[in-house]
Amino acid sequence: MRSDHDLLITKLDAFTRKYYKDQLLRGALYSVGLLILAYLVAAGLEYVGRFGSGVRTGLFYGYLIAAAAVLVRFIAIPLFKLFRLGKVISHAEAARIIGDHFSEVKDKLLNTLQLRDQSAIDPKHRALIEASIAQRSRELGPVPFAAAIDLRRNTKYLRYALPPLLLLLLLLVAAPSLITGPTQRLIRHGNEFVPEAPFRFKVLNAELIVPEQQDFELEVALEGDVVPQLAEVIVDGRAVPW
Secondary structure (H helix, E strand, C coil): CCCHHHHHHHHHHHHHHHHHHHHHHHHHHHHHHHHHHHHHHHHHHHHHHCCCHHHHHHHHHHHHHHHHHHHHHHHHHHHHHHCCCCCCCCHHHHHHHHHHHCHHHHHHHHHHHHHHHHHHHCHHHHHHHHHHHHHHHHHHCCCCHHHHCCHHHHHHHHHHHHHHHHHHHHHHHHCCHHHHHHHHHHHCCCCCCCCCCCEEEEECCCCCCCCCCCCCCCCEEEEECCCCCCCEEEECCEEEEC
8 A cells, every 4th residue: 555655656646647737738839839930030031032042951950950949948858757767856946836826835745845855864753753753744644735836827938839820821821922832942042043024925816836938937925024125036046036
């Protein structure tokens, strides 16, 4: 049968797990906001600047490094500690956090943990100390340590994730070219891209066939907001002014 002190330690361990769940949830909201914001900045810079391959490569790997740092800081570290991989908060640190929420048990909880350490170095009075530990552990038994952390409070951190997410969705719906074009150029950062012309010719002829020795009238329509100063038609490899 488990002792009252063992049950107390189990409750402290459950609190520690919830403590890191809280950090993980908050970190996920921070990560969403930061990653989307950094992506929008990189895409916006590329859309305005239409940089060469070197600058786009810098933006691409700069974003990857920033994203990795964010994920490690706000996701990986709390996740590892949730599974007790690496250094986690001690029982004493957990007791102090719990005491900030349940002030009436702060000193009693810390003293109980300190008595356990004292019993290990004072075998002469071990029986008396362990009896005191058992009594204090029973008194602390009804206290819901995990209630010191309310996961619902993380809803206030939605203000960091929702605005960038909504802005991204708005741009994808209202002006997708602001996102898709720069994104493709950043992903293919090693390639050079020729800027698209601000106009386009549309051939109106139903067919481009004419009997030999007869003139051919080429009908085109100009699409776009800019009128080119010079246009040429390539005929048999020769540029013919038009």
